[in-house]
Amino acid sequence: xxxxxxxxxxxxxxxxxxxxxxxxxxxxxxxxxxxxxxxxxxxxxxxxxxxxxxxxxxxxxxxxxxxxxxxxxxxxxxxxxxxxxxxxxxxxxxxxxxxxxxxxxxxxxxxxxxxxxxxxxxxxxxxxxxxxxxxxxxxxxxxxxxxxxxxxxxxxxxxxxxxxxxxxxxxxxxxxxxxxxxxxxxxxxxxxxxxxxxxxxxxxxxxxxxxxxxxxxxxxxxxxxxxxxxxxxxxxxxxxxxxxxxxxxxxxxxxxxxxxxx
Amino acid sequence: xxxxxxxxxxxxxxxxxxxxxxxxxxxxxxxxxxxxxxxxxxxxxxxxxxxxxxxxxxxxxxxxxxxxxxxxxxxxxxxxxxxxxxxxxxxxxxxxxxxxxxxxxxxxxxxxxxxxxxxxxxxxxxxxxxxxxxxxxxxxxxxxxxxxxxxxxxxxxxxxxxxxxxxxxxxxxxxxxxxxxxxxxxxxxxxxxxxxxxxxxxxxxxxxxxxxxxxxxxxxxxxxxxxxxxxxxxxxxxxxxxxxxxxxxxxxxxxxxxxxxx
Numbered sequence: 001x002x003x004x005x006x007x008x009x010x011x012x013x014x015x016x017x018x019x020x021x022x023x024x025x026x027x028x029x030x031x032x033x034x035x036x037x038x039x040x041x042x043x044x045x046x047x048x049x050x051x052x053x054x055x056x057x058x059x060x061x062x063x064x065x066x067x068x069x070x071x072x073x074x075x076x077x078x079x080x081x082x083x084x085x086x087x088x089x090x091x092x093x094x095x096x097x098x099x100x101x102x103x104x105x106x107x108x109x110x111x112x113x114x115x116x117x118x119x120x121x122x123x124x125x126x127x128x129x130x131x132x133x134x135x136x137x138x139x140x141x142x143x144x145x146x147x148x149x150x151x152x153x154x155x156x157x158x159x160x161x162x163x164x165x166x167x168x169x170x171x172x173x174x175x176x177x178x179x180x181x182x183x184x185x186x187x188x189x190x191x192x193x194x195x196x197x198x199x200x201x202x203x204x205x206x207x208x209x210x211x212x213x214x215x216x217x218x219x220x221x222x223x224x225x226x227x228x229x230x231x232x233x234x235x236x237x238x239x240x241x242x243x244x245x246x247x248x249x250x251x252x253x254x255x256x257x258x259x260x261x262x
Numbered sequence: 263x264x265x266x267x268x269x270x271x272x273x274x275x276x277x278x279x280x281x282x283x284x285x286x287x288x289x290x291x292x293x294x295x296x297x298x299x300x301x302x303x304x305x306x307x308x309x310x311x312x313x314x315x316x317x318x319x320x321x322x323x324x325x326x327x328x329x330x331x332x333x334x335x336x337x338x339x340x341x342x343x344x345x346x347x348x349x350x351x352x353x354x355x356x357x358x359x360x361x362x363x364x365x366x367x368x369x370x371x372x373x374x375x376x377x378x379x380x381x382x383x384x385x386x387x388x389x390x391x392x393x394x395x396x397x398x399x400x401x402x403x404x405x406x407x408x409x410x411x412x413x414x415x416x417x418x419x420x421x422x423x424x425x426x427x428x429x430x431x432x433x434x435x436x437x438x439x440x441x442x443x444x445x446x447x448x449x450x451x452x453x454x455x456x457x458x459x460x461x462x463x464x465x466x467x468x469x470x471x472x473x474x475x476x477x478x479x480x481x482x483x484x485x486x487x488x489x490x491x492x493x494x495x496x497x498x499x500x501x502x503x504x505x506x507x508x509x510x511x512x513x514x515x516x517x518x519x520x521x522x523x524x
Contacts, residue, residue, distance in 0.1 A: 129507050136503035163503060202521050235517065236524060241398035241425060244513070245391050251510045252517045255497065259464050262498060 004056075004073035010083055014074065018055065018084045021096065025150045028099075034152035036162070037087055037094040039064050044162045050098040057081035057092030065093070086154035099152065102170050104177070109185045113140045113209045114257055116250075117178050119225055120147035120216040126247040127151070128159020130214070133251035135163035137258040142169045143178045143211075179228045182211040189213060191221045191229040192253060198232035206257045214250040266335035268320075272345055276336065280317065280346045283358065287412045290361075296414035298424070299349055299356040301326050306424045312360040319343035319354035327355070348416035361414065364432050366439070371447045375402045375471045376519055378512075379440050381487055382409035382478040388509040389413070390421020392476070395513040397425035399520040404431045405440045405473075441490045444473040451475060453483045453491040454515060460494035468519045476512040 007015060020027040021035055028034050033052055036042055043066040045051065053072040056062060057080075076084070081092055107115075116139045121127050127149055134142055144151060151164065151171055170178075182189055190204065191213040213229060215221030220243075226232060235244065235252055244252070269277060282289040283297055290296050295314055298304055305328040307313065315334040318324060319342075338346070343354055369377075378401045383389050389411055396404055406413060413426065413433055432440075444451055452466065453475040475491060477483030482505075488494060497506065497514055506514070 129510060132503060133506060133510055134501070136497075136499035136501045136506055138499075138501035166502065200524070202524075235398075236520065237398035237400075238520060238524070239396070239398045239400035240428065241394060244395060244398055245509075247507075248391060248395055248510060248513045251506070252514055255514045255517070258498065258500060262462070262464075262500070 004075050006075045008077055008080065010080060015076070015080065015084060018094075018096070022084065022086050022154055025153065028150070028152050032099045032101075033096050034099055034157060035086070035094055035154060036097055036157055037085060037154070038091050038158075039093055041162045042067060042093060042095045045095065045097065046165050049100065049165055051095050052098055053096040055081070055084065055094050055096070057090070060092035067095070087158070102168055104170060104173065104181050107141045107168060107170065110140060111186075111209050112207075112261075113187065114138060115141050115143065115182065115187065115211040116254070117143040117145070117175075117211055117213045118148055118250075119145050119175060119213060119221055121214070121246065122149055122217055123246070124149050124153045124155035125159045126217065126245070128156045128161075128164075129247040130250045131160045131167065131169070132163040133247070133254055135167050137254040139167055139254065142167055143173065144169065144171045145175050145178070146172050175222070175225055175228075178211070179225075185209070187211045188231065189229040190253075191215070191225050191232050192234065192249060193221050193226050193232040194234045195226065195232055198234045200236055201233040201253055201256045204231055204233045206260045210257070212253055212257065214246065214253070217246045266337050268337045270339055270342065272342060277338070277342065277346060280356075280358070284346065284348050284416055287415065290412070290414050294361045294363075295358050296361055296419060297348070297356055297416060298359055298419055299347060299416070300353050300420075301355055303424045304329060304355060304357045306427075307357065307359065308427050311362065311427055313357050314360055315358040317343070317346065317356050317358070319352070322354035329357070349420070364430055366432060366435065366443050369403045369430060369432065372402060373448075373471050374469075374523075375449065376400060377403050377405065377444065377449065377473040378516070379405040379407070379437075379473055379475045380410055380512075381407050381437060381475060381483055383476070383508065384411055384479055385508070386411050386415045386417035387421045388479065388507075390418045390423075390426075391509040392512045393422045393429065393431070394425040395509070395516055397429050399516040401429055401516065404429055405435065406431065406433045407437050407440070408434050437484070437487055437490075440473070441487075447471070449473045450493065451491040452515075453477070453487050453494050454496065454511060455483050455488050455494040456496045457488065457494055460496045462498055463495040463515055463518045466493055466495045468522045472519070474515055474519065476508065476515070479508045
């Protein structure tokens with residue numbers, strides 16, 4: 001690339017900073033940058049996202065890169081690339097990408113909109129998988145409560161496989177904020193909870209504008225969410241299991257919304 | 263426990279053997295033993311499985327154990343337990359359990375049965391999650407082709423959270439063996455594949471006896487499976503994603519079978 005710089009020392013401040021961005025949520029937030037690894041994910045970064053820097057191993061075939069208009073490119077020895085990569089078998093390319101921080105006001109409100117709220121989700125792999133399913137099933141926006149795992153952690157970014165750049169995601173607000181927004185816009189709020197009032201998810205009417213609330217892996221949705229929601233739904237399990245994996249339960253509920261609307 | 267033995271040396275042959283069982287598929291197969299870790303999973307081992315040995319850390323509270331009739335119990339210092347555990351934060355208890363190797367002839371054939379075949383699935387976490395969903399949705403038996411990841415690897419066992427002991431699982435046969443069995447018993451074979459003949463999964467009739475074939479994470483179902491199957495089905499994704507995570511896609515198809523039959 002035109003302006004590529006070659007760095008060989010692990011003590012170089014740019015290298016040190018990439019390691020910080022890989023490991024520290026606060027640094028990512030402060031600098032407004034996160035890291036995407038792998039050629040396929042980088043090539044699929046939508047145009048509205050700005051790539052700050054591309055870092056390549058000296059063994060990486062640069063012609064595979066389809067992204068252009070990159071200001072900064074860094075070349076490092078493959079041994080040093082292993083040090084800054086978060087994966088066990090790095091492909092030799094990563095991008096520092098500028099975050100786009102959205103507010104609730106930025107979210108387009110559709111009468112038949114389909115919004116997803118995740119309450120205190122803890123596992124980065126689950127978060128990534130859920131975002132990927134949300135993209136597939138046409139979710140209009142995703143809301144993460146303050147207690148959720150970081151959207152920009154390397155493992156989450158890897159699990160979404162780029163999907164998080166295609167669906168608007170709001171972070172760091174409270175359950176009340178999101179609930180008030182949904183109710184203010186006439187959306188019906190559904191929680192996935194098994195109580196006396198819960199309906200089989202396939203028997204609930206999911207064809208109108210709605211917000212679906214998915215709870216934490218260990219504890220499910222909070223009592224507060226259940227109290228504020230309009231309807232509890234559940235996935236029947238005739239076989240006898242107590243609970244499905246959180247990302248499976250969330251994806252099945254999203255599938256059911258999509259199915260009823262097709 | 264009555265016959266508990268205290269072992270303090272990492273060089274003890276029993277300790278060495280547990281490490282072999284944790285890490286080597288061939289050893290598990292040869293000895294016919296696999297390992298279940300964690301108090302909840304151990305307490306839920308069904309009676310028809312025989313526990314060979316229980317191993318506890320000296321810090322573990324034995325009164326939490328609900329399984330009885332154990333011939334052998336081993337007590338080890340907590341530091342040594344960490345060495346033989348496959349988890350990062352061990353609960354201090356693991357069980358060596360005898361495998362039950364089933365043959366196709368052992369599987370009960372039901373006219374409206376629901377059978378699941380996994381073709382060359384590679385990720386132990388995916389396999390575990392799929393088995394867990396299969397248990398929830400009432401799958402009658404699971405068939406793993408020879409190329410699948412080991413059913414008894416510690417990560418698979420952990421991801422199933424005990425579900426694999428509740429659903430009959432057959433391993434090590436070929437696609438042809440399972441297909442011939444299914445066709446011989448009048449089951450319809452469905453593959454998840456997106457070709458010209460594929461139907462939306464919700465529009466296929468899944469109420470009669472069937473075998474659902476799920477493919478490998480990277481490549482999907484093989485051409486051979488598609489050629490031999492009766493019907494291809496797909497999960498519509500109006501949002502635009504190329505493919506769902508394999509365990510999500512499998513679970514949604516199983517959910518759809520269950521939904522149509524409820």
